[in-house]
Amino acid sequence: MTRQALSTSALHADRIAKSFGGLKVFNDVSFTVPAGGLLGVIGPNGAGKTTMINIFTGRLSLTSGQVMLGETRIDGRSTFENALMGLVRSFQQTAIFNGHSVETNLISALRFSKRDRSVLERLAPLLDQFGLIENWHRNADVMPYGLQKMLGLAMALATQPKMLLLDEPAAGLEKSERVNIDAYVKFAQEEFGCGVLLVEHDMEIIKRLCPSVIVLDGGRLIAEGPPTEVLSRPHVINAYLGGSDEEDSDVTH
Amino acid sequence: MSSHDLKPLPAETRSSLLSGHDWIALVFVAMTFLIPVFSTNPQVLSQTNLILIAATAALGVYIMQRLDLMSFAVPSFMAIGGYTVALISMKLHVTDVLILAAAAFLMPALCAIPLGSLILRLKGVYFVLVTFVLTEIVQLLLFEAGPITGGANGLVGMPAVKLFGFELWDNPHVLLTTCGLAVLSFAITSLFTRTFRHEFAAIETNDVLAESLGLAAWKYKAMAFSIAAGVSGLAGFALVNMLMTAHPSSFAPMSSVNYITYTIVGGKASILGTLIGALLLVSATDYFALSGEMSPGLFGLLIIIVTLVARGGVVGVVSGLLYRLVGKTTPLNTGETGHAAQEHANQKEGRP
Numbered sequence: 001m002t003r004q005a006l007s008t009s010a011l012h013a014d015r016i017a018k019s020f021g022g023l024k025v026f027n028d029v030s031f032t033v034p035a036g037g038l039l040g041v042i043g044p045n046g047a048g049k050t051t052m053i054n055i056f057t058g059r060l061s062l063t064s065g066q067v068m069l070g071e072t073r074i075d076g077r078s079t080f081e082n083a084l085m086g087l088v089r090s091f092q093q094t095a096i097f098n099g100h101s102v103e104t105n106l107i108s109a110l111r112f113s114k115r116d117r118s119v120l121e122r123l124a125p126l127l128d129q130f131g132l133i134e135n136w137h138r139n140a141d142v143m144p145y146g147l148q149k150m151l152g153l154a155m156a157l158a159t160q161p162k163m164l165l166l167d168e169p170a171a172g173l174e175k176s177e178r179v180n181i182d183a184y185v186k187f188a189q190e191e192f193g194c195g196v197l198l199v200e201h202d203m204e205i206i207k208r209l210c211p212s213v214i215v216l217d218g219g220r221l222i223a224e225g226p227p228t229e230v231l232s233r234p235h236v237i238n239a240y241l242g243g244s245d246e247e248d249s250d251v252t253h
Numbered sequence: 254m255s256s257h258d259l260k261p262l263p264a265e266t267r268s269s270l271l272s273g274h275d276w277i278a279l280v281f282v283a284m285t286f287l288i289p290v291f292s293t294n295p296q297v298l299s300q301t302n303l304i305l306i307a308a309t310a311a312l313g314v315y316i317m318q319r320l321d322l323m324s325f326a327v328p329s330f331m332a333i334g335g336y337t338v339a340l341i342s343m344k345l346h347v348t349d350v351l352i353l354a355a356a357a358f359l360m361p362a363l364c365a366i367p368l369g370s371l372i373l374r375l376k377g378v379y380f381v382l383v384t385f386v387l388t389e390i391v392q393l394l395l396f397e398a399g400p401i402t403g404g405a406n407g408l409v410g411m412p413a414v415k416l417f418g419f420e421l422w423d424n425p426h427v428l429l430t431t432c433g434l435a436v437l438s439f440a441i442t443s444l445f446t447r448t449f450r451h452e453f454a455a456i457e458t459n460d461v462l463a464e465s466l467g468l469a470a471w472k473y474k475a476m477a478f479s480i481a482a483g484v485s486g487l488a489g490f491a492l493v494n495m496l497m498t499a500h501p502s503s504f505a506p507m508s509s510v511n512y513i514t515y516t517i518v519g520g521k522a523s524i525l526g527t528l529i530g531a532l533l534l535v536s537a538t539d540y541f542a543l544s545g546e547m548s549p550g551l552f553g554l555l556i557i558i559v560t561l562v563a564r565g566g567v568v569g570v571v572s573g574l575l576y577r578l579v580g581k582t583t584p585l586n587t588g589e590t591g592h593a594a595q596e597h598a599n600q601k602e603g604r605p
């Protein structure tokens with residue numbers, strides 16, 4: 001990807017707010033994911049993290065504020081338009097086309113995003129590492145959960161996005177499978193030049209991968225900075241972790 | 254990741270545009286052209302006519318099933334196609350079968366676009382409900398718009414259609430017209446559903462994921478609804494051509510249950526299922542002399558039985574048996590072959 005293309009693909013949330021009726025999910029949140037950069041998003045359940053991804057992709061509308069991808073305002077546009085512009089998400093649960101082979105799933109991702117098979121050739125090392133190549137002709141929905149999850153992530157990357165929104169990619173994975181997430185994020189950044197917004201509960205992954213995180217709590221952005229430093233701030237510990245010694249139990253969720 | 258121990262990407266699996274089931278269905282329908290050559294028995298001719306019209310109409314259900322939508326709208330679009338043809342031939346004196354076929358396809362297909370923009374937002378039971386109400390509304394309009402539709406009398410006395418100036422007026426000719434319309438409809442449906450098989454399969458199984466990867470799902474839903482309407486219109490043309498009359502009772506809302514039954518009982522996964530379903534059930538209706546009021550009830554019962562014990566319908570069950578006998582799977586409509594298709598078939602039938 002050229003430098004010029006990268007400069008047009010930063011994701012910028014500007015004072016965004018969302019409420020469902022009287023319920024405020026979040027309010028006055030602003031941040032930027034630089035083009036090709038990586039930003040972690042953490043916060044307790046119900047902090048509005050998935051809602052935020054749903055707004056960025058266009059599934060939900062904003063109550064106020066705006067979201068820009070490069071120079072383009074993207075909130076309120078349809079999901080497929082944003083996806084074709086290069087803003088692609090992954091899902092918290094497994095998201096694949098059931099009843100179809102791994103190959104058909106990946107080919108569908110290429111077709112829908114108007115990419116050709118050369119993208120798969122570039123993805124091959126990652127597909128091999130995840131064990132998807134040896135399951136190439138298998139029906140995807142009878143594969144183990146971890147493989148289905150990695151297939152979903154590989155499909156998102158096969159669209160060659162400019163900005164990936166990852167919604168708890170490690171959720172439901174065994175500890176031994178979680179290194180795949182590290183490989184995936186690094187591959188996306190280094191080989192495809194993607195920016196990544198990483199919503200994750202696994203603090204080890206956040207600390208390993210993210211140069212910077214934001215913390216959401218009760219719909220507000222309460223902290224921003226490098227993960228080790230942010231996670232040691234008393235108000236973050238109180239709001240999110242409920243005490244530093246509970247951090248490890250969170251990791252296993 | 255060192256490059257020397259990498260597994261290479263398997264070669265691309267190529268699947269042909271039309272599946273085995275599509276070809277069998279097309280050849281089977283095309284072979285009905287030969288029936289008038291071998292038989293002049295009016296009973297055989299009329300029965301073949303009815304089966305072909307039923308199968309063509311049920312294609313409207315089959316197409317919408319690609320999107321996991323159960324459509325009761327078939328009789329509405331058959332009526333639009335049928336009345337369009339009757340009006341053009343009686344009022345404008347255009348009897349060329351090619352022009353009439355084009356009109357019978359295009360008129361319902363165009364009407365379906367604004368209707369689709371309203372009702373394709375709905376899913377599941379809401380879509381079922383609204384398409385059923387649509388047939389009721391169309392039925393009411395046919396009765397109420399007397400000056401155009403002839404009201405309760407319908408449009409009687411349609412002239413025979415012509416092909417290159419040659420009049421297709423007697424029983425064998427009417428059957429040939431129906432055959433032509435059926436072959437056209439099966440060809441359109443096969444080509445359409447197979448060209449966009451990836452898109453339809455994705456919308457059917459997970460439309461949220463499909464959109465998040467960049468697929469404009471509404472575009473494919475609208476196209477499917479429009480093509481399904483056009484094909485239903487061709488069935489409507491065949492029906493009014495056979496009866497030489499366009500009458501509201503030919504497009505009764507309850508007849509939508511029949512078309513759904515043909516597709517589900519025959520096997521909704523492949524176009525062959527729609528044909529086999531229509532063939533078996535229209536013949537059974539005739540054989541058991543089922544009266545018109547009884548058949549929707551019995552067909553409803555059949556749908557329940559098939560849904561409970563054999564989701565794949567007749568074609569699914571026979572394919573499953575063949576697989577066990579020969580140890581080889583017949584191609585699924587999804588275009589999958591081999592292992593994945595069989596795993597999927599096993600799963601659908603509850604086998605490990």
